[in-house]
Amino acid sequence: MSSTSRRRTSHTPHHRTATLALAGVAALIAAAVQAGAASAAPAAAHRAGRIDPAHAALRLTPSQRAELLRHADAGRAATARSLGLGGKEKLVVRDVVKDADGTLHTRYERTYAGLPVLGGDLVVDTTGSGATRRVVRASNAVLDVARLTPAVPRADAGKQAVRRAEALGSTKSAEVSVRKVIWAATGRPVLAYESVVGGLQDDGTPNELHVVTDALTGKKLFEYQGVRTGIGNTQYSGQVTLTTTQSGSTYTLTDGARGGHKTYNLNHGTSGTGTLFSQSSDTWGNGTTSNAATAGADAHYGAQETWDFYKNTFGRSGIKNNGVGAYSRVHYGNSYVNAFWDDSCFCMTYGDGSGNADPLTALDVAGHEMSHGVTSNTAGLDYSGESGGLNEATSDIFGTGVEFYANNASDPGDYLIGEKIDINGDGTPLRYMDKPSKDGGSADSWYSGVGNLDVHYSSGVANHFFYLLSEGSGAKVINGVSYDSPTADGLPVTGIGRDKALQIWYRALTTKFTSTTNYAGARTGTLAAAGELYGTSSAEYKAVQDAWAAVKVGSRSGGGGGGTSYENSTPLSIPDNGPAVTSNITVSGRSGNAPSNLQVSVDITHTWRGDLVIDLVGPSGTAYRLKNFSSSDSADNVNETYTVNASSEPANGTWKLRVQDQATYDTGTLNDWKVTFP
Structure with missing residues (x-):
C-alpha cells in the first residue's frame, strides 16, 4: 500500500498514551534510532530472585533530596541540549529518585516559549558518572508549534x-x-x-x-477532574495507638513523628481547615458518632499507618517524599457520603455518611485517597482514559497495601475495596481485585475501549493484574476471605507475593510511568522495574509478563501455553510515514522446518495504530502479513500474538519483524517481539 496522509481528528479525550516506553532493562536514549538486530537463545529457567541492591532506591533525607533537586535544576539547560530539545523548550525539575548504584531518575516538566507543556513530562535516567541511560517521555511528539497567538478569545x-x-x-x-x-x-x-x-x-x-x-479552533481536547473522589468505610479500626502532642495540660491530634500531620474538625463546614482537635485527655473518641473525636481518631490513625507504610515499605518520607505531613479534615459537609484527597490543599477530607451516622474514616479510605497524592507528586497520571484507570488502580493497590501493612485485627487485609461501606445496601464491596467484573461494571481484562469507561471501572485491568501478580490465579482463602481469580487466556499464573508486587509497582510509578502512561506502557514499565529489581531471567520478571498476559496486555513469558521463545527486546523507533524498520531474531539449534502454528508476539507503542503495516519475514525471505493498514483504526498500540503457518520455512536462520508507518502525524516504538515454537 502506498504512503498516504490525511487530516486527523483529535483522539477521544479518554484515550491518552505514552508514545515511548521501556522494554525490559535495555538502555534507551530517546533520540536514538536503533537497528534492532539481536541473536536470541531460548530463555533460561526462571528463578525467584531478591531485589538487586544496586537498583534499590535510597532513603534520602530531606536535605539530600533538596540538594539533588538543586543540582538537577542547575544542569537542566545542559540536559535539555543533550536530549535534543529545541531552543524554545526548557525543563522544569519536579522530582528525583536515587538508586544505590548511583543511578538518578530525574522527573521533569517542560515549557515551550515560556508556556507549560501538558504531556511534555519525562523521566531521565543517568548513571553515577552522569551518562544518560534511558529517557521515558509522556509524548514522543516533536514540539514545533508555528502559531502562538490564539484565534479563540x-x-x-x-x-x-x-x-x-x-x-x-x-x-x-x-x-x-x-x-x-x-x-x-x-x-x-x-x-x-x-x-x-x-x-x-x-x-x-x-x-x-x-x-x-x-x-485556534475552540475544540475541546481533554478534560479531567482535579479532585479525586474516593471510597468510604462506616466501620472503625478498633482501639489503636495514636501519636499526639501535649502542650501543658492540653493534647492535640498533631503527629510530630510524621511531618507534623494534624487532624481538624470541620464541624460540618466545607471550607478552611476547621478546628484542630484539642482536649485535656489523651483518649480520643468513644467508638461511636456521639463523640466527634471518634472520627478524628480514625482519620489520624489512617494517616499514621499510610505514612508508615510508605516509609517502611519504600523508604518514602511523606506524600511528597520531603518529610512534610499533610493534614486531615473530618465532619465535612452535611450527610456527605464520600472522602477525597485534594492536592491543592495537600489534605485529606472525610464526610460523615448518610444521615451523618457513619463517618467514612476507615483505614483503606486513608490509604486509597492519600495515595492519589503520591501519584500526583510522582507520575502525575492523568485522571482520564487508561491513565486514569491506572491512577485509580494505584490507589487501590497501595490502599490494599496499607490495610495489610497495618495488620489490624478489626480490619484484616484483603483484596476487596470498600468492603465495609455497603453503599449498595447489600453488603458487597465497591470493587474486587481478584475478579473486578463482580462489581457489575469493572473490566477484568484490557480491550480497545476500556479507556472509555469510568476510571473506577477501567482500573479493574490493573487491579486484576496486581492480584494475579501477588497471589496467582485460582481458588484460595486469604485472611478468611475466599477468592477465585480467572485468567483471560485460561492459563494459570503463579504469584510472587504481595511484597514483591508492591515493590515492582512503586518503582514503575516513580521511575517509569508518566502522565500519559496507558496499559501497554504500564506493562513495559513494570517489566523494566522487575528486571532492575530481580533480573530479567527471574521468576518475578516472568510473573509480570504472565500476569499482564492474563488480563490481555501483551504475551506470556513463553509466548503462550508452552514451547520455546526467542525474543528481541531492543527498542526500535518507528518513523512517521517513513520507510519500514526491521528487527531481527536469529534462531539456531533447531531441526527441520518451523511449525504451522508459529506464535509471533508483538508489543508496539503507537498512537493511531491503523497507520501500521506489520510483516513477519522468514529465513527464506518470504513475508507473512500480520497486520494490514486501516485508516479507521484510531486506537492506540499493538499488543497481539499472531499465529503463522510457517511450515515451509526452515526453523533456523534469521527471522525479521518488519514494521512500516504509512500515514502522517503519529510515531511510535517497537518495544519487544518474540517468536515461539510450540
Missing part, C-alpha cells in the same frame, strides 16, 4: 469549561482560571487553553474541572 474557553462543569453536576462555578499552554499529550502539539472551574459536584464533592481547549 480566552473568555470563550472559560465559558466552555463552565458549561462543561455544570453538565457534570457543578452547582457553583465559583472561579475560573484560564492559562495558555501547549497541548502535546495526543496528536500534533498545539496552542491551547487550560481552564479550571471551581465549585461543587452534585454529591457535594469539591470540583476542579480542568478543560483543555484548542486555542
Whole structure:
C-alpha cells in the first residue's frame, strides 16, 4: 500500500498514551534510532530472585533530596541540549529518585516559549558518572508549534469549561482560571487553553474541572477532574495507638513523628481547615458518632499507618517524599457520603455518611485517597482514559497495601475495596481485585475501549493484574476471605507475593510511568522495574509478563501455553510515514522446518495504530502479513500474538519483524517481539 496522509481528528479525550516506553532493562536514549538486530537463545529457567541492591532506591533525607533537586535544576539547560530539545523548550525539575548504584531518575516538566507543556513530562535516567541511560517521555511528539497567538478569545474557553462543569453536576462555578499552554499529550502539539472551574459536584464533592481547549479552533481536547473522589468505610479500626502532642495540660491530634500531620474538625463546614482537635485527655473518641473525636481518631490513625507504610515499605518520607505531613479534615459537609484527597490543599477530607451516622474514616479510605497524592507528586497520571484507570488502580493497590501493612485485627487485609461501606445496601464491596467484573461494571481484562469507561471501572485491568501478580490465579482463602481469580487466556499464573508486587509497582510509578502512561506502557514499565529489581531471567520478571498476559496486555513469558521463545527486546523507533524498520531474531539449534502454528508476539507503542503495516519475514525471505493498514483504526498500540503457518520455512536462520508507518502525524516504538515454537 502506498504512503498516504490525511487530516486527523483529535483522539477521544479518554484515550491518552505514552508514545515511548521501556522494554525490559535495555538502555534507551530517546533520540536514538536503533537497528534492532539481536541473536536470541531460548530463555533460561526462571528463578525467584531478591531485589538487586544496586537498583534499590535510597532513603534520602530531606536535605539530600533538596540538594539533588538543586543540582538537577542547575544542569537542566545542559540536559535539555543533550536530549535534543529545541531552543524554545526548557525543563522544569519536579522530582528525583536515587538508586544505590548511583543511578538518578530525574522527573521533569517542560515549557515551550515560556508556556507549560501538558504531556511534555519525562523521566531521565543517568548513571553515577552522569551518562544518560534511558529517557521515558509522556509524548514522543516533536514540539514545533508555528502559531502562538490564539484565534479563540480566552473568555470563550472559560465559558466552555463552565458549561462543561455544570453538565457534570457543578452547582457553583465559583472561579475560573484560564492559562495558555501547549497541548502535546495526543496528536500534533498545539496552542491551547487550560481552564479550571471551581465549585461543587452534585454529591457535594469539591470540583476542579480542568478543560483543555484548542486555542485556534475552540475544540475541546481533554478534560479531567482535579479532585479525586474516593471510597468510604462506616466501620472503625478498633482501639489503636495514636501519636499526639501535649502542650501543658492540653493534647492535640498533631503527629510530630510524621511531618507534623494534624487532624481538624470541620464541624460540618466545607471550607478552611476547621478546628484542630484539642482536649485535656489523651483518649480520643468513644467508638461511636456521639463523640466527634471518634472520627478524628480514625482519620489520624489512617494517616499514621499510610505514612508508615510508605516509609517502611519504600523508604518514602511523606506524600511528597520531603518529610512534610499533610493534614486531615473530618465532619465535612452535611450527610456527605464520600472522602477525597485534594492536592491543592495537600489534605485529606472525610464526610460523615448518610444521615451523618457513619463517618467514612476507615483505614483503606486513608490509604486509597492519600495515595492519589503520591501519584500526583510522582507520575502525575492523568485522571482520564487508561491513565486514569491506572491512577485509580494505584490507589487501590497501595490502599490494599496499607490495610495489610497495618495488620489490624478489626480490619484484616484483603483484596476487596470498600468492603465495609455497603453503599449498595447489600453488603458487597465497591470493587474486587481478584475478579473486578463482580462489581457489575469493572473490566477484568484490557480491550480497545476500556479507556472509555469510568476510571473506577477501567482500573479493574490493573487491579486484576496486581492480584494475579501477588497471589496467582485460582481458588484460595486469604485472611478468611475466599477468592477465585480467572485468567483471560485460561492459563494459570503463579504469584510472587504481595511484597514483591508492591515493590515492582512503586518503582514503575516513580521511575517509569508518566502522565500519559496507558496499559501497554504500564506493562513495559513494570517489566523494566522487575528486571532492575530481580533480573530479567527471574521468576518475578516472568510473573509480570504472565500476569499482564492474563488480563490481555501483551504475551506470556513463553509466548503462550508452552514451547520455546526467542525474543528481541531492543527498542526500535518507528518513523512517521517513513520507510519500514526491521528487527531481527536469529534462531539456531533447531531441526527441520518451523511449525504451522508459529506464535509471533508483538508489543508496539503507537498512537493511531491503523497507520501500521506489520510483516513477519522468514529465513527464506518470504513475508507473512500480520497486520494490514486501516485508516479507521484510531486506537492506540499493538499488543497481539499472531499465529503463522510457517511450515515451509526452515526453523533456523534469521527471522525479521518488519514494521512500516504509512500515514502522517503519529510515531511510535517497537518495544519487544518474540517468536515461539510450540
